Amino acid sequence: MATINENYLKLKAGYLFPEIARRVAAFTEANPEAPIIKLGIGDVTEPLPQACLEAMSKAISEMGDRATFKGYGPEQGYGWLREKIAAQDFQARNCDIDASEIFVSDGAKCDTGNILDIFGKDNRIAVTDPVYPVYVDTNVMAGHTGPANDDGKYEGLVYMPISADNNFTAEIPSDKVDLVYLCFPNNPTGATATQEHLKAWVDYAREHQAIILFDAAYEAFITDESLPHSIYEIEGAKDCAIEFRSFSKNAGFTGTRCAYTVVPKSLTATTSSGETVQLHQLWNRRQSTKFNGVSYIVQRGAEAVYSDAGQAQIKALVGFYLENAKIICDRLSKAGLTVYGGVNAPYVWVKTPNGLSSWEFFDKLLQTANVVGTPGSGFGAAGEGYFRISAFNSRANVEEAMTRVTENFKV
Amino acid sequence: MATINENYLKLKAGYLFPEIARRVAAFTEANPEAPIIKLGIGDVTEPLPQACLEAMSKAISEMGDRATFKGYGPEQGYGWLREKIAAQDFQARNCDIDASEIFVSDGAKCDTGNILDIFGKDNRIAVTDPVYPVYVDTNVMAGHTGPANDDGKYEGLVYMPISADNNFTAEIPSDKVDLVYLCFPNNPTGATATQEHLKAWVDYAREHQAIILFDAAYEAFITDESLPHSIYEIEGAKDCAIEFRSFSKNAGFTGTRCAYTVVPKSLTATTSSGETVQLHQLWNRRQSTKFNGVSYIVQRGAEAVYSDAGQAQIKALVGFYLENAKIICDRLSKAGLTVYGGVNAPYVWVKTPNGLSSWEFFDKLLQTANVVGTPGSGFGAAGEGYFRISAFNSRANVEEAMTRVTENFKV
The missing domain is CATH 3.40.640.10 (Type I PLP-dependent aspartate aminotransferase-like (Major domain))
Structure with missing residues (x-):
């Protein structure tokens, strides 16, 4: 009788991203026209270097x-x-x-x-x-x-x-x-x-x-x-x-x-x-x-x-995402939020305001700005009260997401 | 103090292919002009399908x-x-x-x-x-x-x-x-x-x-x-x-x-x-x-x-190697060797003649025909007395290798 590696049964996770997907799907079903912008997963969006x-x-x-x-x-x-x-x-x-x-x-x-x-x-x-x-x-x-x-x-x-x-x-x-x-x-x-x-x-x-x-x-x-x-x-x-x-x-x-x-x-x-x-x-x-x-x-x-060309192209690519990160940091700061990271990194780590939990902030951002990020608590207990926003997206999407946050998002 | 996975220290192998490489290198050094044909490792040689x-x-x-x-x-x-x-x-x-x-x-x-x-x-x-x-x-x-x-x-x-x-x-x-x-x-x-x-x-x-x-x-x-x-x-x-x-x-x-x-x-x-x-x-x-x-x-x-084209192309590719295998089987049989496999598979499994060990046969084949194969004993104790020849090579190399075996290889 073949036995399994029972350590797998201890795993709690696989929980974070499916739970995000579930909440986004529920919101989309209730609001099929909502123009959702995803700044959650850390996946690149721009073409490969020439x-x-x-x-x-x-x-x-x-x-x-x-x-x-x-x-x-x-x-x-x-x-x-x-x-x-x-x-x-x-x-x-x-x-x-x-x-x-x-x-x-x-x-x-x-x-x-x-x-x-x-x-x-x-x-x-x-x-x-x-x-x-x-x-x-x-x-x-x-x-x-x-x-x-x-x-x-x-x-x-x-x-x-x-x-x-x-x-x-x-x-x-x-x-x-x-x-x-x-x-x-x-x-x-x-x-x-x-x-x-x-x-x-x-x-x-x-x-x-x-x-x-x-x-x-x-x-x-x-x-x-x-x-x-x-x-x-x-x-x-x-x-x-x-x-x-x-x-x-x-x-x-x-x-x-x-x-x-x-x-x-x-x-x-x-x-x-x-x-x-x-x-x-x-x-x-x-x-x-x-x-x-x-x-x-x-x-x-x-x-x-x-190669020389490759080095120049990846510098431009990284620079593009860093500029996105800067826009996110600047706009969120102006909206009164406290932000970390986003300077030498493509991730902005946001302190949730007014004692909101990471998931409460997630829901609020989704509902009022149609923007998806990642709850900090998904990365560990000490991430509670934080929220990750990724700079990997088009400039237009980043700008639009930040405009919505500034204009619509009320803490 | 970090510890290692000590099970790795039990490993005997990694032995087979380096030992083949060592013997081939030694032979090549002594015989720099020898036109060696490798029918050892099971690696393909023909271009990818269009x-x-x-x-x-x-x-x-x-x-x-x-x-x-x-x-x-x-x-x-x-x-x-x-x-x-x-x-x-x-x-x-x-x-x-x-x-x-x-x-x-x-x-x-x-x-x-x-x-x-x-x-x-x-x-x-x-x-x-x-x-x-x-x-x-x-x-x-x-x-x-x-x-x-x-x-x-x-x-x-x-x-x-x-x-x-x-x-x-x-x-x-x-x-x-x-x-x-x-x-x-x-x-x-x-x-x-x-x-x-x-x-x-x-x-x-x-x-x-x-x-x-x-x-x-x-x-x-x-x-x-x-x-x-x-x-x-x-x-x-x-x-x-x-x-x-x-x-x-x-x-x-x-x-x-x-x-x-x-x-x-x-x-x-x-x-x-x-x-x-x-x-x-x-x-x-x-x-x-x-x-x-x-x-x-x-x-x-x-x-x-x-795709239809892909299916036709891989059929031709596999057919090419199978024809190689058939040539190997036929020619080695004619040379008096007993062969297995090579019909529905790209590997020919040769019984070493006259009680030669797998490595003795390897050395003999290398020296008299400049052909490299794989000693069966490298795959396990019960592979002793056998020898693997791979059909993955060009037709010209397979033909030439078999001609050398038939003409020069004396058991």
Whole structure:
């Protein structure tokens, strides 16, 4: 009699976005003419950069000719892509990362989930609250937690609250933890981390031989020159951090699928008897056995991001969304709301006014402005009283949504 | 102090293909002019079907226009692709499989590994010997086995030997097992399964509430009309089987990356306390949380496989490789070797002559004919004394390789 992985039965979530969909559907049914604008899910809306389109078209031609056809590629990604990533995303910022430490994949979501494959079951794991739900859910599925309590918090995880009180940057734990998820620029709060904040984490991790799982999927949105783009800009991070990057948000690859993960060769963890094992070797084994590389066509598209034309085009694309974010921040502030993020990030994190709960604010915004966002409480108990608005939409939709909020939305 | 998943340290493999590469490199260094022909790894060599190229080019144009741009798609795959798969691969063969039971993915290798995520740790797992190494390695990595013995067999797995003696089809175990991996047409032996053989497995699985993990990646190579293409052609299989399919070998997508897995909604397994849980729901949760769907561009390419033009083109492609396989079988037989498979499969499974070991045969073939294949012992202890030759190459290379074997290879 085959048995299931019962950890799946502990999962509370899958709740947030279906519940949003349910409420929007109910509202639309009652108000079929309502011109709803969605600023909820963090999905891009603008076309792919021309350089990527051209590179992928060329790759398709190659796949049609026996002489240039590509079968299985390296599971780790093609050398020409890994070299460009290492040079332009890391070495250009004085991070000593080699191409062989880059693992190209089909998504940062996949990698942040799959990375748990190489770790033991006995690690003490810390996440922020609020948090990107995938970090939590994949730990639940892997059996690293007990059941959830009424707040939706899982037994066994260490939750680090982030709010306006701590500038949305988690305090270094006084307890010892072994794996720490950090995400900067942050989803959902749009907060960023200074050199000093990341240095404090790196120091903590090195002292406790902990590993930082650093999600930098929104790195391209950093415009403040004092902010680090990679955790490897911090000395010593190569000994304690794995970094996740994505082409989804800088080059609009959410539907094209390419990302990468950096596992430095100097990074180790231990066996229960205290032997040291290189994590690079384990992740390489994991990817070689359970993954078959990213489509050649897509990798050529990702490579084009690093061309001069590609760099200019993604800068324009990111700039477009950042201008949207600025408009959202400005207009909501003028309407009397308190906003965070939205400067070096595509997310604006709004404090709900007058003690409204996240869901009350959601309903009010939907009803009076026909605008859909994401309730902060959906990202964790400490997100209650906040609301996420995404800058990923057309300029016209963002302008229209903000006009409605300013004119119609009465707190 | 972060700890690793120590199960990875039990892994013996990763051994086969690097060892082949090492021996080929050593030979090439000593014989730099040797015109080596590789018939080892099962990778396609011919260009993508024209229908797929055209569909992907069109999809790239869509990604360049805001009005037709695609961001995140459904994690399960687009409905238009799932519908065509269900209709043409299953319903057309009287298998009652619905589009909602199809999960589009980036590879059958990934899915056959990842599927273990949804099962418990206490299942008794059966594999054939020889076997596609991914089934075994992913179980080792998931902690479902003890260490390997000197034969490379892992404690705790049930090995079902397949050889000429049993027509390369595993006997139904007398013991109870909970998960059974079957692969037909078989990699590495090229063997196929009759209706009767699969029915015996389905009956066994239903009797013991076991789940069959049915890998049909080479289904397109079946030309014998009496053979089932899908396990769902067997009555009752929807209650006991998950099927894995791929576009890698029918449409040459090894470097393009698309596959799918069928998890029928009627399929269940149990909790330790005996409650029944739908596996479809668990796999859906797994994919939604740890995967983000296949590239829109690639899914459009896969969809084109189901057009009239696409169907004609993949038939020609598969026919080409099957003709290669026939040439290999005929010529090796004439050279006095005993061959299996290669009729409804792209692999020819050769009995090594005169009691040569698999590796001895490898060395001899490399030295006297400059032809590279895969030692059967690399697929498991019971593969000793066999050798796999792949039909994936150009006609000229296959002809030349066979001429060399016939003329130069002396047993």
